[in-house]
Amino acid sequence: MGSGGHRVLVGGFSHELNSFVPGLSTAEVLARAGATVIGDEMFGTASGEALERHAVADVAREAGVTLIPTIHMFGRVGPVIADDAYGPIRARILAGVREHRDELSGVMLCLHGAMATQSIDDTEGDILGAVREIVGPDLPVVATFDMHAHGTAAMARAANALVGYRTCPHTDYYQTGQRAMRLLVRAMDGDIRPVVSFRKVRMTASSEHHDTNHGPMVEVEAEARRLEGEPGVLDVAVFATQPWMDVPDIGWSVAVTTDGAPAIGQAVADALGRFIWERRERFRVVKTPVREALAAARASTAFPVVLADSADTTTGGGNGDGNLLLKELLLDERDDSAVLVLTDPGAVDRCFEAGVGADVTLQVGGSLTPQYFSPVTLSGSVITLADGRYQTELPITPTDVRRIAVVERGGLRVVLTAEKAPQLDESIYHRAGVWPRHARIIQVKSAGGFRAAYDPFAAAIIYIDTIGPADSDLTRLPFQRITRPLWPFDPDLDEPWEAAGGPGPAGPGAGA
């Protein structure tokens, strides 16, 4: 059968909860932080974007499938989403499904998998379940996810395929959308009957070692691809989880999509779940004290040295106002060649009042996350004032940090932003007129995503042992709602899931 005449409804949302960041992600916050697109805008590629939804459009075009766009909210990372911000997005997608129900051959949702609202811990399970209720049991429903998805049984039950990123740093948005849409086309053509088998593993780990180019994740990804070669298996997704979500049932999971073979799928999901569990100690993150890291960077003869302040990861929910490295740099009067980015709306305002060329003395850092950080005094000259709208490179997407000021003290350049800036690439530095590759020391606030951009030119990368809402020692964070036992909170836990026969997972394909 050909694909001609198929009609597919497309929608989605993308946001990651960090429960340790104060505040609420309101509709206004999401509008400013993200890039919500409605209707045909969802498939536009004028800015060179290559996200999941753009791949969906390209595959649809090749296959002669007509797409019915609804809305895609791209909201990055932050505190819990306001119920009244999620409601209209959900309603818009579901209204489209209801309106077109009789003509649809399939539904494609581009999700992220780690969003929660004030009253819903699993928004992706919620939307997939609601879609399934409208379309009935037989219509193919496929969804894409970030590798940091908080995979749940509800998602697995409701969808015919859960397809996830295979790279961290994430560079395969487009390929993920492509794989998902190709699966959906095959399902609509009747070539396959995809079904998801699912396994939750009782472990969680900070993002540093989710890196698919270094460390234990290399083997996990390779094993996932090997298992994908098993007969009947269509796709294997590893969800490492956004680790800073304080919701029940958090932890790694594996979703295996098979061609109508849930028993095989469950066996594969279990095998990979156990493979990950057996490597859990290797996912522990060991970091270097700030002073020691700075001494090593200063002593290095090769440059630049990247100091990763991963506890304040701005793409992991941190506000970017952590100033522990800046404090350490300022303790010393030496003329370090160093570049840093810090979120501080008040300090930005004062730089704008003072003007370019003015000498300023500012209190910087700690204004947004005072439970972790306190301000430090920075004296220097304002060398740049800039508008905060620009495009990030990874992914290519519009960003708005409102206003940017750069304060220079000797060889030190501190980029101050009014809103937190993603730091997976050099774009915020470039927007500020600062060229990190020329500095000897670069601060990045990222737990690993930055390595796609920085690995190629960094002489060394050192993870500094700071505190913050994206702390890599998860046991230091005030989790309250997670389901125990859970490794590493329960370090002696010796089974990756509750043994069969207990009140735990149900049978194959049940989305345990």
Ligand SMILES: [Zn+2]
């Ligand atoms: Zn991610």
